[in-house]
Amino acid sequence: MTESQNASTTDALIEYRKDIADLQQRIKNRRFQVFGLYSTPIAALLTILVWRGAKIVFWLDVAIPTAINGTFVGIVVFLCAVTVVQFGAEFLEGGFWEDSGTSLRSLKFKLELTEEQRILEARRLTPPTVERQASYKERIPGEIARLRKESRHYRRVHLLMQWMLFFSSAAITGVTAWYDPPQPGKGALIGLGFTVSVVTAAAGYFKPRERAFNLQQTADSMEQHATALELGIMPYAEGEESARLKDFATTVERLRADQRMREQQLDQPQQGQQEVI
Structure with missing residues (x-):
């Protein structure tokens, strides 16, 4: 009977560890998603400002070379497209992100609860x-x-x-x-x-x-x-x-x-x- 209880406790601890690892990974992914959600439009705006600043500093009286213009246009278009995709994944219904609309605070709270449950379960069987x-x-x-x-x-x-x-x-x-x-x-x-x-x-x-x-x-x-x-x-x-x-x-x-x-x-x-x- 004791061996079966020990086995069940061990299995429960293993499941808690899996849940904790999954929540930690979800928190990392969510932090990256939120960072990209806010940083991509800012990066697009900064690229436009750098584009205009380069025009003023280096090519004030002449036209910007076509290759440089094309590079800036490509970067801005790419960042805008990424921004649209990220906003769609975050705010549209059925987005492909696992935790769309979920705050980091709630995920961290779930992680704390799971860790507390693991500690309480571990107290049931304290080895020598x-x-x-x-x-x-x-x-x-x-x-x-x-x-x-x-x-x-x-x-x-x-x-x-x-x-x-x-x-x-x-x-x-x-x-x-x-x-x-x-x-x-x-x-x-x-x-x-x-x-x-x-x-x-x-x-x-x-x-x-x-x-x-x-x-x-x-x-x-x-x-x-x-x-x-x-x-x-x-x-x-x-x-x-x-x-x-x-x-x-x-x-x-x-x-x-x-x-x-x-x-x-x-x-x-x-x-x-x-x-x-």
């Missing part, structure tokens, strides 16, 4: 501490993979910023030497100088290189301890299984706490970092 520690050990590879993924993301952001700085800095010198008239060289120099300033400020503020290093370091340390526990080598070579699992969980939680502290230090201003350190 050793089993929870063993289950915790099995979740560590997923945590390591997540840390490595975030580390690769920040490393790519850092490399992208550096290449933008390289090309923009080199282009400033090239444009300065190439263009003798004030236009369009002046506009290109302004844009390149703006890019260099923005990328430099963003790299100094967000610190993607430091974030990538910290995430990679934490992932390597967690993987080292997981491998040591799996192989039964130091520092998990002695003692009973329950004691080794307890030490492993304590060590991993300490590594995660250190990682969170380093993230908080990176989010603080330079003066605040020195005070924390």
